Amino acid sequence: MATSAVARDVVFALRQKIAKIEGTLPELLVSPSDNRPTTGVLVRRNGIASARDVFLPTGVEGLDEALGGGLPKAALTEIHGTETRNAGAAAGLALCLVSRMLKERSRPQDLLLWVGTAEIFREAGLPYAPGLDRFFGIPAGSLLLAEAPKPADVLWIAEEAARIEEIAAIVVELRGNPRNVDLTATRRLHRRAQDSGRPVFLLRQSAEPEPTAAPVRLVAAPAPASLRHTLAGPLSGSIGPPAISVEIGKSRTALPGKFILEWNPDARTLEERRHSPEDRVAVVSASRGRADPQAAAGTVVAFRPAAEPAPGGQPPREQHPAHRRPRRTG
Template identity: 80%
Template sequence: MATSAVARDVVFALRRKIAKIEGTLAERLAPPSDGQSSAGQPVAGLLVRRNGLASARDFFLPTGVERLDEILGGGLPKAALTEIHGTETRNAGAAAGLTLCLVSHMLRERSRPQDLVLWVGTAEIFREAGFPHAPGLDRLFGLAPGQLLFAEAPKPADALWIAEEAARIDELAAVIVELRGNPRELDLTATRRLHRRAQDAGRPVFLLRHSAVPEPTAAPVRLVAAPAPAVLRRTVLGPLAGSIGPPAFAVEIGKSRTALPGSFILEWNPDARTLEPRRDAVPENRVAVVPPSRGRTHPQAAAGAVLAFRNAAEPAAGDQPPGEQHPAHRRARRAG
């Protein structure tokens, strides 16, 4: 009996370590006892931790969308690394907007809503996507301009180092790391360090990526965000024609602890600071983004036949190969 009890304790300790590395919240496993399997079971729907019992809200941040929280297993983990992917660099506003929605909702649930948020990014992504607009932060997300701090790093490795060190600061409620593509420095080891720092500090770290190919990371949740067309603004008398409603996001679950897929169209309510599923249909008679040209009475003619031209890099028969060419920027221009 003593040998089996020791074996159960060893297996349970190993399961806790594996669960903590994978970000599956080892606190949900109850210690094994006589007559109980080593896998552990939730106790009366509560989560077990060292200092007693706690509800699921202590570990998860519900998004407010019932179906999304159900697929995510309770919501987003509060102390973990969470990935948010933008499909393209030009859609950086949608991915950043979804991240700010989650951060704003999280600050509203905290007892200290005036905590600071650090946004770390490389010079490349800030040059391509720009910085968030200060008046919009206050009006849409309830974030005062002084609450959001920015750190611009020359390289992805520097941005990751800043994020790891900043996760230890108690005055920060969350850390956002914004990168582009699949840099070599952002490997599985780097994401494990970020995830472990977030767990130890008890605060979330958001990895915001643009134009990136999904790859293995230590983040337990990955959301893919893209812009969605807005509906008409709702009024007491009904939809207001020609208006633009709340921001909308097309969100797809790329990775979760439950391994369940899901796609949603979510709208941000800036007054309640909550995400809501779309209820209204998008109007078909939307206004054109670009007005028609004044000097043209008829639409552009359809394209004609497509011709196959010779590749410029392949010389035709009888042509002499070009000589060595030097780029113009390697030598100064001649005067006169």
């Protein structure tokens, strides 16, 4: 019995050291020798315990379950767009998460800082303030934009801004895989987010996955919109809410998952698509090499029917170009 108790204490001490290295609330670990209740504590598969209120639920049950309760509120979260054309989807996902967090906080004085390099703003464009207010409930007066010439300057701005109490969230947008955005730099940014108690979202446009200190990495890509649903069923020819394909690239639970999420701008909620694939709006034409359906014959106006070709493969007289006919004289 004594040997078993000592072994449990040794394991608990090792878990505390691991939690300190990873920065995951080691004080919430319950000692085996204590009889304290574990209500309000979520224990993950790797043995690290975290309080439930430190997570930001996305509102999608399957995604929250795979992430172990949701996204960490005070941490660095990566959102990857593997291609440049996916920049809008990655930025849209970050705005959805920020909107849900601001809705939960309900503090009108909260500010959102969006910082990036001049290169990424030229390539992907600047956030459109009227659109943020209409679709995400983020007023134009709550948006702060910062542009820096180099990725190192962007990281410095984000780290210093995390100290400001009025800033509720920070979005860092970078392109590619800069050499100075490494494990050390992201660990420093992650630690600053933990100390300040606010989330920092790192948008990586056209980037390859690499080791970072972010506990969660989401890969975002645009998804085809579905038909708008009414009481009578899908509305033919309509376009439903914007959709984003989200894949879990890295998380504490190490559980895989891929979801199609739709954003409801009125309720400011994310919902998982559960409609049938037939409801989706086509985004590309049919592949080549397949038999195309016969087009319905329509009425041709203001044009005469084409005449039958003359024998010998020559066009009829009335189809010869006018410049080849003899000019009139006199």
